Amino acid sequence: MLHTIIKKNSYQDSINLMLLTNAVSSMDGLNKVQIMMATPSNKDIFKDAGLHTEELEAAESNDMAIVIDTENESKVDEVLEKVDQYLKDQSISNSGSGLETVRTWDRAKNTLPNANMAMISVPGQYAAEEADKALDMGLHVFLFSDNVPMEDEVRLKKKAHEKGLLVMGPDCGTGILDGVPMAFANVVNKGKIGIVGASGTGIQEVSTIIDRMGEGVSHAIGTGGRDLKDPVGAITMMDGIRALENHNQTDIIAIISKPPAKEVRNEVVELLHSLSKPVVTIFLGEKPEQHEGNVYQAYTLAETAKIAVDLAKGNEIKEDYNAGDYAVEGTELQEGQTGIKGLFSGGTLASEAAVLISDALGLGSAITNEDGYVLKRDGHEVVDLGDDKYTQGKPHPMIDPETRAKFIAQAAEDEKTGVILLDFVLGYGSHEDMASALLPSIEKAVNHAKTQGRKLHVVASVCGTKNDPQDYEGHINRLKDAGIIVKDNNNEAVRTALNIVGLELKDEVKKHVEAEAPQKTFDLTASEQINAFVNEKPRVINVGLKSFTEALINNGASVVQYDWRPIAGGNEKMRKILSLLK
Template sequence: MIYTIIKKNSYQDSINLMLLTNAISATEGVNKAQIMMGTPSNKDIFRGAGLYTEELEAAQPNDMAIVVDTEDEKLIDEILVKVDEYLQNQATTSAGDEYETVRTWDKAIKAMPDATVALISVPGTYAAEEAEKALDLGLHPFIFSDNVSIEDEVRLKRKAHEKGLLVMGPDCGTGILDGIPMAFANVVKKGKIGIVGASGTGIQEVSAIIDRLGEGVSHAIGTGGRDLKSSIGAITMMDGIRALEAHRQTEVICIISKPPAKEVRDEVVELLQAVSKPVVAIFLGEKPTQYEGNVYQAYTLEETALIAVDLAKGNEVKPDYNTGLYEVDHIELKPEQNAIKGLYSGGTLASEAAVLISDALGLGTEIKNEDGYVLKTGHQVVVDLGDDKYTQGKPHPMIDPGTRANFIEEAAKDEHTAVILLDFVLGYGSHDDMADALLPSIKKAVSYAEEQGRKLYVIASVCGTENDPQDFQGQRKKLAEAGVIIKDSNNQAVRTALAIVGLKINDVEKVHVDAAKQEKEYNFEVSKEMEALVNNKPSVINVGLKSFTDSITAFGGRAVQFDWRPIAGGNEKMRKILNLLNNYRR
């Protein structure tokens, strides 16, 4: 029996509701549960989950919809008590916060007149409108929200460029501004290496390795994953490069890109050749054969970090950073066991794994994402479980182990599986103890394979630093004690997996050549707003997820919490009318 409860005018952010859904779903006697706001897109998710009811029709975007499938009607009262207790705990926690909470942009600016950044994590339907308001107020939007149209992204980035501002995102999962972790980010020492890149686990992997090698990061400016598409033209990346060129404390610049449009990539490289500082660039999927001028192109994220650290320390750059011992002793595999199953929570880490495995298979290094699978050939699989396909109405796999646990157990049932390859991403926003959360499924998978007379190898890398809240060494120790092979980077983990199934990558030693003569002159002057962004600790108006203020205030930044609610109660027609009126007034 499916029961529906609508709580009128009870807005909660999506992550809180996802975590609440997990808690309710774990209640004995509950077959299935889903708790979301009553938006049209969420109603579609209810339909897809087989939980749509007539009562949902009347739910508005500002109403909380609780749908429970259970045979025990008496459980509903217990569940409602749990929901009320959870919401009360959220309110109590918020009451003890050290930052000011406001409900309008006017009050936010009044509370923090020197604000520089608006961190936006509202539902994607509303994110572009809030980012536009931030631009009009002279703020740099950091758009964590996804599901922003590419047309809105182009419009916002062009407007920002004209105003001397920077749009970070959309779908900007990670950033570091003057040593302060933003959104999902690791605790990285402050230093002289600046990063501009696709804003997720690529930045996290590179910045965490830099930290563990004893260097630090000045800024990590997230671009969002689409910035180097031809329709956008790398607006954020190129303005970010200019900002780091003008930033005195940044001595080395790193560029991290998912597979780009070629013409955009070439334009970015031309700009990089014009800067005065050494640059390390990785365009995922490209296998470079040379370093050109001041631009040192890398093949892997680990190599990106290693080159950057050598440049920062004044060391000579090596022709190849991928030498290492990846063999595992006493391999026991059946003849049919030749497959690697890469089950990733990090999209860029998944893409890197797919590139390396594809290369070792002789299939080239170009990859594409189809329904979250960045590699699917024969029995070889690499899947990005953070893809929209797997996170509709569910927490991201960095927060919740459920989806990945199921994939781990299913991978063990394939008689061709030799290796399960995993990433564990630490830092603010991520699960408190993902090793502990996934170990039951890992042990179950290994035991199942043993029962079938097969040995299953599990290899993992832990992306994090010694100062992350999850205990970096503790996570590694738990996994190692359970028999998981631990490697220091995703690159090393993939190469070890390849060695187990008898494959290897043919690496090339890169030669250093002079850069082609520059035919174009670039202006590296930046606006006073851009100078304020890179030369000061961020003062942030946090529009959306309250938890994002934790890392900002913990590391010396300032924050005002904008307690956002959908305009006009989420009524689409009224929302558009009010926005038109506001635009007219401006």
């Protein structure tokens, strides 16, 4: 039986409500429960979950909706008690943080008059409007929000470029600005390697390897995953490159991208050949055969980091950074047990794994993302569990282990599975101890396979640094103690998994050749606002997820919290009318 409770004008951010739903779902006597704001898109999620009711339909976007499926009516009061206590605890926690909180843009700007950036994490349908306001106030924009239409992204980035500002995003999950981690990012030492990345966990993997190798990062400018698509044309990436070219504290530049549009990629590379600084590039899906002039071309994220570190240290660049001993003793796989199941929380790490496995299978290194699977071939599966398909109404797998636990169980049921391949991504925003959270599911899967007469191998990498909020070494030790093969990075983990099932990669030995003269002349200057931005500490108006302020405050940034609420209570028609009246 369905029970609906509507809390009028009780706005909470989506991550809080997802975590609250998970906490309540563990209660006995409930068939299902879902807690979300009653937006039109969320009502569709309720419908898909079989939790749609008439009371829900009447609720408005600024109302919190709780729908409970239970045969025991007394459980409804228990759920409400737990919800109220959770919200009370949140309120106490927020009031004790010392963070100044405001309710309007004007108050935010008055409170932090020298703000230079807005960090926006509101629901996607409102994000472009808030980004517009920030740009009109002369602020650079870090746009974490996803589900922003492509035409809005193009418009915002063109507007920003004309104003001499940066729009990082939408769907920009990671950045590091002058040592300050943004959103899902790691605590990385400052140094002379600058990164511009059209990928979140790609930036995390490269920056953490750089840190662990003893070097540091000046800035890691995220662009959002669509920046190198044809309609956008790499507006943010190219402005970010110019920023680092003119930044005195940056000596080396690293470029990270998921598979780009060919013409856009070529335009970016032409710009790179015009720079005075050496550059390392990785365009996932490409398998480069040589380095050209000042542009060093990597095949893997680890190779990208290692070349950048050698350039920073003045070391000779090696012909092959991917060679190594990936053999595992005592594999003891059954006949037909040849499949690798890559279950990733990081989208770029999933893409890298898919590229390497596809290459080892002789299928080439080009990949496509279909229905959340980055690769699904011959018993091998690589899935990006952070894909929209798996996060509708659920927390991201970096935050919550539930979705990945289900996939681990399914992988153990498949008789073809020889290896389960996992990533553990640490840093701000991520789960406080994902190793401990997933180990029961991993151990259950390994034991289940054992009862079926199969040996199931688990290979993992941990993306993090010793200064992250989580315990990096502790994570590794907990995994190793549980019998998991832990490698230093994703590239090594994938190659180890390939070795276990009898596959290997043939790497290119890269020579260094002179580059042809650029066909175009580029203006390499950066705007006055961008130059100032990369030479100062971030001063941030945080619009949306309050949890993002922890990393900002802990790392020396000035911040004011804009406690955002939907205009007109989320009534779309009224919101448009009010917007036109301004």
